[in-house]
Amino acid sequence: MMMPRALLSALALAAICCTLPAPVAAKETGHVSQTKAADAAHVRARALIAQMTLAEKAGQLSQAFAVPFLPPVDDAVASGRLGSLLFVSDPARINQLQKLALEKSRLGIPLLFGFDVVHGLRTIFPVPLGMAASFDPALVEQAQAAAAAEARASGIHWSFAPMVDIARDPRWGRMVEGSGEDPHLGSEMAAAQVRGLQGPAIGTAGRVIAGPKHFLGYGAAPGGRDYEPVSLSDAEIRNVYLPPFTAAIRAGAGNIMSAYMDINQQPAVASKWLLDDLLRGELGFDGFVVSDANGVQNQIAQHFAVDEADAAQRALMAGNDMEMALGPNAFARLPALVEQGKLPVAVLDRAVERVLVAKLRMGLFEHPYVDEGVAARVLADPAHRDLAQRTAERSLVLLQNRGNALPLQPGAAKRVALIGPLADSVADTLGPWVFVPNKAETVTIARGISERLAGMATVDVQPGVQLLRAIPSGLEAFGPKTTPLTAEERQARFEAAVAAARAADQIVLVLGEAQSQSAERASASDLKLPGDQLRLLDAVLATGKPVVLVLLAGRPLDISALVDRIPAVLMAWYPGTRGGTAVARALFGDVNPGGKLPVTWPRSVGQVPIHYARSLTHTPDRADSLYHDAPSTPLFAFGHGLSYTSFRIDPPALDRPVLARGGHVTLTTRVTNTGSRAGDEVVQLYIHQRAGRAMRPARELKAFQRVSLAPGESREISFRIDAAMLSYWNANDRRTILDHGQFDLWVGNSAEAASHVMLAVE
Ligand code: BGC
Numbered sequence: 233m234m235m236p237r238a239l240l241s242a243l244a245l246a247a248i249c250c251t252l253p254a255p256v257a258a259k260e261t262g263h264v265s266q267t268k269a270a271d272a273a274h275v276r277a278r279a280l281i282a283q284m285t286l287a288e289k290a291g292q293l294s295q296a297f298a299v300p301f302l303p304p305v306d307d308a309v310a311s312g313r314l315g316s317l318l319f320v321s322d323p324a325r326i327n328q329l330q331k332l333a334l335e336k337s338r339l340g341i342p343l344l345f346g347f348d349v350v351h352g353l354r355t356i357f358p359v360p361l362g363m364a365a366s367f368d369p370a371l372v373e374q375a376q377a378a379a380a381a382e383a384r385a386s387g388i389h390w391s392f393a394p395m396v397d398i399a400r401d402p403r404w405g406r407m408v409e410g411s412g413e414d415p416h417l418g419s420e421m422a423a424a425q426v427r428g429l430q431g432p433a434i435g436t437a438g439r440v441i442a443g444p445k446h447f448l449g450y451g452a453a454p455g456g457r458d459y460e461p462v463s464l465s466d467a468e469i470r471n472v473y474l475p476p477f478t479a480a481i482r483a484g485a486g487n488i489m490s491a492y493m494d495i496n497q498q499p500a501v502a503s504k505w506l507l508d509d510l511l512r513g514e515l516g517f518d519g520f521v522v523s524d525a526n527g528v529q530n531q532i533a534q535h536f537a538v539d540e541a542d543a544a545q546r547a548l549m550a551g552n553d554m555e556m557a558l559g560p561n562a563f564a565r566l567p568a569l570v571e572q573g574k575l576p577v578a579v580l581d582r583a584v585e586r587v588l589v590a591k592l593r594m595g596l597f598e599h600p601y602v603d604e605g606v607a608a609r610v611l612a613d614p615a616h617r618d619l620a621q622r623t624a625e626r627s628l629v630l631l632q633n634r635g636n637a638l639p640l641q642p643g644a645a646k647r648v649a650l651i652g653p654l655a656d657s658v659a660d661t662l663g664p665w666v667f668v669p670n671k672a673e674t675v676t677i678a679r680g681i682s683e684r685l686a687g688m689a690t691v692d693v694q695p696g697v698q699l700l701r702a703i704p705s706g707l708e709a710f711g712p713k714t715t716p717l718t719a720e721e722r723q724a725r726f727e728a729a730v731a732a733a734r735a736a737d738q739i740v741l742v743l744g745e746a747q748s749q750s751a752e753r754a755s756a757s758d759l760k761l762p763g764d765q766l767r768l769l770d771a772v773l774a775t776g777k778p779v780v781l782v783l784l785a786g787r788p789l790d791i792s793a794l795v796d797r798i799p800a801v802l803m804a805w806y807p808g809t810r811g812g813t814a815v816a817r818a819l820f821g822d823v824n825p826g827g828k829l830p831v832t833w834p835r836s837v838g839q840v841p842i843h844y845a846r847s848l849t850h851t852p853d854r855a856d857s858l859y860h861d862a863p864s865t866p867l868f869a870f871g872h873g874l875s876y877t878s879f880r881i882d883p884p885a886l887d888r889p890v891l892a893r894g895g896h897v898t899l900t901t902r903v904t905n906t907g908s909r910a911g912d913e914v915v916q917l918y919i920h921q922r923a924g925r926a927m928r929p930a931r932e933l934k935a936f937q938r939v940s941l942a943p944g945e946s947r948e949i950s951f952r953i954d955a956a957m958l959s960y961w962n963a964n965d966r967r968t969i970l971d972h973g974q975f976d977l978w979v980g981n982s983a984e985a986a987s988h989v990m991l992a993v994e
Contacts, residue, residue, distance in 0.1 A: 403456025408786025663806025680812025
């Protein structure tokens with residue numbers, strides 16, 4: 233028989249405050265250790281669990297989308313059938329739903345609100361791949377802290393970010409959400425983002441729980457086809473895909489999202505090996521794991537689980553604590569599974585404890601509501617927009633600049649034609665994973681350039697063509713709408729752009745891919761500029777006017793056909809709220825681009841995958857003659873990025889030629905700005921192990937430093953080299969080892985760095 237709510241709440245509170253219910257036996261709780269049993273949050277969580285029905289426990293493990301186009305969630309919240317919601321960002325609605333949970337549900341347990349705050353909420357920062365191009369983790373931490381402040385002020389407690397999947401195939405649309413191809417850069421960015429989003433501890437004021445995703449290997453999708461099963465060797469898992477997660481967990485991440493696809497022929501959401509053994513056992517993760525949207529249900533479509541009950545049982549047993557559901561909720565079957573003896577109640581309790589501990593650590597029991605008066609001020613904080621601009625400026629990568637075509641002299645050309653479908657598009661300036669931005673605050677490139685040239689030149693903005701997906705994603709309800717043009721409108725648009733080009737003294741082309749052609753369900757079979765952009769380019773170049781190109785995209789594109797025809801190319805990713813200001817300032821020389829590529833840039837899709845950290849073949853001297861029809865080298869190397877000034881990086885020197893076990897050596901170099909403008913260089917350290925118990929990649933990035941130097945200024949840079957840097961996970965030993973032997977060390981400003989020194993390891 234159900235007790236009256238008031239009595240139950242009083243009982244629950246008394247139990248929380250005063251009694252210490254016997255801890256669940258260590259054997260039953262898996263990795264919930266005795267140390268944690270002493271932790272006050274665990275004690276309180278267990279006291280609550282002791283009051284809960286099986287249905288209430290299942291409710292705490294259930295998360296639903298609260299969006300207008302899906303059935304309302306209110307009844308399920310009021311009856312305790314949901315413990316978490318996603319996609320609400322209006323503080324008033326958050327408080328309304330929270331009130332239902334607190335006042336109507338039997339135990340009054342607060343809801344946890346999650347949201348995809350991937351690169352900002354209202355103030356949008358560059359997409360994560362762009363942020364990674366800054367090679368500036370401290371700045372990325374600040375950006376994510378500002379994003380967290382906006383989220384928390386809105387009532388959001390948890391972000392499904394950072395996305396830390398290594399991506400080595402630009403056909404995979406989700407490359408845009410991560411930090412690119414490299415485990416070291418990916419780890420630095422993962423940790424920085426967790427620190428920014430979450431702060432020093434879960435529950436830090438103005439921050440949110442960070443949820444690194446998608447565990448594990450999602451980025452290895454064959455053919456770049458989103459969601460497809462992945463096949464990875466143990467060594468690749470440990471040495472390439474795992475390190476960013478390890479870094480994120482060391483930075484304190486409170487949540488992990490499991491991945492959609494299967495790995496080792498098991499959906500990640502139901503892989504005990506991944507979630508229980510590797511994540512919790514080896515990495516020591518002690519937060520809660522959420523499925524990806526519908527990930528639990530999907531096991532049925534994947535022909536792994538028979539039905540919802542089977543799917544729920546497999547996910548929970550494997551260590552996936554919460555179900556994110558976009559429709560029917562498989563975890564509603566958990567109570568029956570316990571009653572039928574198919575699921576130990578201790579496994580259910582273990583998951584509920586992890587979720588309640590997160591709510592307790594966030595302080596939700598004490599402060600469940602958000603102050604509705606505060607959000608507007610925090611979201612409008614001009615400091616966030618300034619930070620977005622600085623982040624965008626530092627994410628820009630100058631891919632080529634023949635004849636110093638850039639920077640342009642403001643006012644030198646009186647008639648500027650700004651041409652391209654992305655030049656004045658708010659949605660495409662912001663990029664994917666943007667849901668509630670302030671559109672009026674968004675500075676497109678057209679606006680940025682027009683503001684920069686005000687009173688000095690006319691700017692004729694012409695889209696030229698329209699960018700549309702050839703095949704809809706099915707996720708259209710979540711994104712901005714585009715109405716396709718008629719044939720006549722398309723023709724008129726094209727002709728207007730060509731006319732503007734003819735009349736101009738200077739043309740700035742803004743080409744790339746629309747945000748809808750990037751991110752989830754946006755794999756690309758070809759990397760060429762989509763739509764009619766190449767035709768537009770041909771027509772514009774035929775005018776013979778000077779042209780520079782700005783690219784907006786979430787991946788490297790095949791620009792081989794145009795790099796010989798356009799002297800300067802600036803990669804701007806999707807630069808965010810102040811992206812247009814940042815691009816204009818770079819084009820006109822107010823800032824000097826200093827970003828570097830976080831991903832190898834292929835010449836064509838046929839070269840993919842072409843990440844730089846591949847192992848040597850038996851004919852390394854013939855590495856450039858592997859294709860009969862094209863070079864085997866990329867168009868631009870990982871780590872590449874030019875500047876309006878020039879730098880010299882001196883040959884590296886070691887303080888000792890031999891690394892003793894347990895010791896370290898210091899590598900020193902000097903970087904000098906040899907040009908006449910202030911600028912930034914990113915000094916990069918790469919290593920290679922010559923022989924050992926495994927074949928190691930030809931090069932691996934192990935450290936970097938971005939420095940700003942005035943003309944003529946010089947700075948000494950040193951890197952500490954120790955066992956941790958040179959170790960790797962070995963498949964024979966099944967652990968991380970350090971081999972004896974010879975190591976190459978290079979310093980320079982890309983993965984093609986030539987300055988070299990040898991180090992011996994004792
Ligand atoms: C994506 C996740 C995301 C979730 C919620 C899924 O489709 O794979 O990365 O966090 O949706 O929006």
